[in-house]
Structure formats: C-alpha cells, structure tokens
Amino acid sequence: MNQTINDSGDELFAFDNTYARELEGFYVPWKAAQVARPRMIKFNHQLAEELGLDADALDSDAGARIFAGNETPEGAVPLAQAYAGHQFGGFVPQLGDGRALLIGEVIDRYGRRRDIQLKGSGPTPFSRAGDGRAALGPVLREYLIGEAMHALGIPTTRALAAVVTGEPVYRERALPGAVLTRVAASHVRVGTFQFFAVRGEQAKVRQLADYVIDRHYPELKGQANPYLGLLERVCDKQAALVAGWMHVGFIHGVMNTDNMTISGETIDYGPCAFMDHYDPATVFSSIDTQGRYAYANQPRIAQWNLARLAETLLPLIDEDTNRAIARATEVVNAFSGRYESYWVKGMRAKLGLFIEEEADLNLATEFLTAMEGNGVDYTLAFRYLADAALGEHERIRSLFADPSAYDRWSGHWRARLSREAVAQSDRAPAMLRANPAFIPRNHRVEEALSAAVEEGDYAPFETLLKILARPFDDQPEFAAYAEPPPEGQSHYRTF
Ligand code: AMP
Numbered sequence: 001m002n003q004t005i006n007d008s009g010d011e012l013f014a015f016d017n018t019y020a021r022e023l024e025g026f027y028v029p030w031k032a033a034q035v036a037r038p039r040m041i042k043f044n045h046q047l048a049e050e051l052g053l054d055a056d057a058l059d060s061d062a063g064a065r066i067f068a069g070n071e072t073p074e075g076a077v078p079l080a081q082a083y084a085g086h087q088f089g090g091f092v093p094q095l096g097d098g099r100a101l102l103i104g105e106v107i108d109r110y111g112r113r114r115d116i117q118l119k120g121s122g123p124t125p126f127s128r129a130g131d132g133r134a135a136l137g138p139v140l141r142e143y144l145i146g147e148a149m150h151a152l153g154i155p156t157t158r159a160l161a162a163v164v165t166g167e168p169v170y171r172e173r174a175l176p177g178a179v180l181t182r183v184a185a186s187h188v189r190v191g192t193f194q195f196f197a198v199r200g201e202q203a204k205v206r207q208l209a210d211y212v213i214d215r216h217y218p219e220l221k222g223q224a225n226p227y228l229g230l231l232e233r234v235c236d237k238q239a240a241l242v243a244g245w246m247h248v249g250f251i252h253g254v255m256n257t258d259n260m261t262i263s264g265e266t267i268d269y270g271p272c273a274f275m276d277h278y279d280p281a282t283v284f285s286s287i288d289t290q291g292r293y294a295y296a297n298q299p300r301i302a303q304w305n306l307a308r309l310a311e312t313l314l315p316l317i318d319e320d321t322n323r324a325i326a327r328a329t330e331v332v333n334a335f336s337g338r339y340e341s342y343w344v345k346g347m348r349a350k351l352g353l354f355i356e357e358e359a360d361l362n363l364a365t366e367f368l369t370a371m372e373g374n375g376v377d378y379t380l381a382f383r384y385l386a387d388a389a390l391g392e393h394e395r396i397r398s399l400f401a402d403p404s405a406y407d408r409w410s411g412h413w414r415a416r417l418s419r420e421a422v423a424q425s426d427r428a429p430a431m432l433r434a435n436p437a438f439i440p441r442n443h444r445v446e447e448a449l450s451a452a453v454e455e456g457d458y459a460p461f462e463t464l465l466k467i468l469a470r471p472f473d474d475q476p477e478f479a480a481y482a483e484p485p486p487e488g489q490s491h492y493r494t495f
C-alpha cells in the first residue's frame, strides 16, 4: 500500500503527465528499483518553490524515499523514454533511458510545464549492459554544474534533489550510490526523433513533432509549414545555447544527438568541464580521444546534430523529397549565421561595447587570438577587462605570458570604446554583469566531490554551490575560488 506522507492529505505533486497520456508507444512504463537506505543529501528549496512544491514536506525522509524511487507519489506515472542517437558520430538505433525514469510533469509558478526525472533509479528495458545506477560523485557534479549554468543565465536542466541510496555501485571500485532528481522543460531529444525515423515510423515522427510544437513552440501551430518552423526554432535555440556555452568557456564533452534537447536546454553533465586557460582545442573527456567535442568544435557539432534532426523531419516538411531537402538544408545552413550573431552579441557585452559595429566580430576574435598560447585564464581575462575599461591594465596584463599581445589588442579595443558616448562609470558595472568572477573550476569541483565521496563531508559542496549561485558578484571572502588551478593541476580529465 502507498503510504501518504503528509497529514493534510493533499497531493505532493500536481502531476499532469502529457508524455504518458499522449505518447503511448514512445516509452515503457517502469518502476524504480528499491534501495536500501535512502537519505537526502541536498534538496533545492528555491527550485521546489518555483515548481509550486511544498519544499519543507519534501526535504525529509519521506522526500528521500520519493526521490530515491522507493515510493511513487500519487499521480506519478514512472516511465523510461525511448530514444536513439549518434554517439561520437556513430548511429545507435536504440539507447533510451537506461538509468532514468520520468516520474511526471508539473506546471510551475510561471505556467511552464516541467519534467521531473529520476536519474540513477535502476535498470530499465533500455539499460543494455549498464547497471541503471549512478554514483554519488557524478550526481553531485551534475547538481553543481547545472545550478552554476542556471546562475550564469544559460538554459539548462536543473537539480531538484540528490539522495544517496545506502548501496554501493561498482565502477572501477565500489562507490556510494545516488539518485539525482532532474527537472527539464522536457526530455525530448534529437535522438527521440531519430528513434522513430530510423524505424520508418513516420506517423510517430509526426505525432512527436506535433507534441513538441504544442509543448515548446505553440506559436508555430497554424503556420503554413510548422515542421520547417520547428526545425528553425530548434536551430535558433541551439545557436543561442552554444553561444552561451562559448561565452563562459563551457565544454559539454559529449554532444551526441541523444544529449541535445529540442527545448534548447543544456542536458547531461557527464564529462563536461569549464576551460581554464584559453585554448580552442581544449578537451577534458578521456573518452573523446579524437577531440570531436573540443571547445572550438561545439558550434559545428551542434549544426551537424541539427542536420540529423532535419533528416528525421524531411517527410513532414515536403512530400517532394528534393524540395524538402532544399528547404531543410537552407535552415540548417543558416545555423552558422544565427550562431555568429548570438556569439557577437554576447561578446559585445563581454567587451563593454554598447553600440554595434561591423568590425566587432574581429575585435572579439582578436582578443581570443591574443590569449591563445599565452597561458591566459579565459574567465579572469574577461573579468579583469572591466578594470581595463577604467584605465587599470596591470591585472589583465599580468595574465599574459607575453603582455605585448594584450597591449597590441587593447589599443584597438580602446580606440573602439572611444567611439561610444558611454560613461566609464556605466561601462565597468555592465561588463561585470556579463563576465562571471566564478565558474565551477575543475579543481574546486573535484575537491568538493572528493570530500563528499571519500569523507562524507558535504561542507565543500555546499560552499561551492553557494558561491556559484552568485557568479557575477565579487564575494571577496571567496576570492580564492575565482583563481585558476595551481600549477600542475591544469591537465584535468573527466570520464
Ligand atoms: P549518457 O552518456 O549518460 O548520455 O548515456 C547514454 C546512454 O547510456 C543512455 O541510453 C543512458 O541511459 C545509458 N546509460 C548510461 N549509464 C548507464 C548505466 N549506468 N546503466 C544503464 N544505462 C546507462
């Protein structure tokens, strides 16, 4: 029998599960594994309130049972979603939720529909060789980085809860098991379309397209060609998203088509990491041996993934295949221009430029070129540029192994600034709002995770989470967290 966990008898979640209801055949109804001793590690009160949930009731042992999957709250319809995907360029026709369950959808305080998903909740029919579990370290990592991305203003799935299961999971060694509760605008991916397209299930592709139009892009309904419109909207969202990543030095690490959302949120914080010193070839993931998902490749890879989405939509775009290809190709090709305009727009803000000039793209690119090979910390260089706008160049110069590269560039930059009638007192604060002081530095993330996993000490995780919630504020008491890794710790690797 289901225990009710609140005395009032109210439902804890006002679930309204459209995916379960409208998309039969797109998932397998499934139950989470029971775990030994669920315990709440971290509950996101602010997000819970945004979702209209009773945060105090859920940040409890009863909440831990729910977010470990031991208890199914009233109204939940747990299910594993089907999807396919190109992984490192190779197509896998069946992936699917091998260790995750969508438990339901709620409407948040702003009227937005949000998925609530358990990740690490046990094997499903999609697990293949996997154990369906998640280890504590990666769960905390996803929690930290997702929340950091949110605070940086980048669209992302978010973490509602992290629980430990009281059971080990076996990787290279035994590690504490954990479950992450993930909140997303939806979990529909490019790979969800691919799953049905590759099976020739055209009606299902159409049904899915109609579903996502309804859910994410309702403005397309009633347009002459809503499916072409859908492709265009997803291209636009992804162009904005990847530009946002590039602005903060984020490297996703595993931009497979199953890890690209239709909503335009960042998803799956596995081997991701933030760049310290600027190097366009930066790769952190040890599985990305070819550097396919290196920092500078990300826009191109996004476009490649969008071409895969386009392929699935061709029959919907036009009955005439050649015409469909021509129209879809035009949209996918336009990605580069869209991306570039989002990128330049963000770079203008980072460089303190208020008006638009044609040559701004070059100015921004030349700043990066000046950094390259010079051991310059990407985040600090932009942060210190606000001082430089006030005539204080020493801090930023000191980041460059060869400061003359900065001096040459800053001459052009200052000439450009002088063409704007903007008070310096307005410019510097605006720049500080565009250039974070704090990113999840790899060595700090590792420090926090290892204290939690090895010693059960969550204090460093809590501290880091708190700092990263206000990335644009100086927080002098935490100045050390803005610093790059100490010498010798800069060759970071993720898995
Ligand atoms: P990811 O690399 O996390 O995007 O996952 C790619 C695919 O592998 C998805 O189908 C996942 O559900 C599946 N997967 C990843 N880890 C596991 C695991 N431990 N057990 C079962 N399936 C997994």
Ligand code: MG
Pocket (backbone or CB within 6 Å): 258, 259, 268
């Ligand atoms: Mg994934």
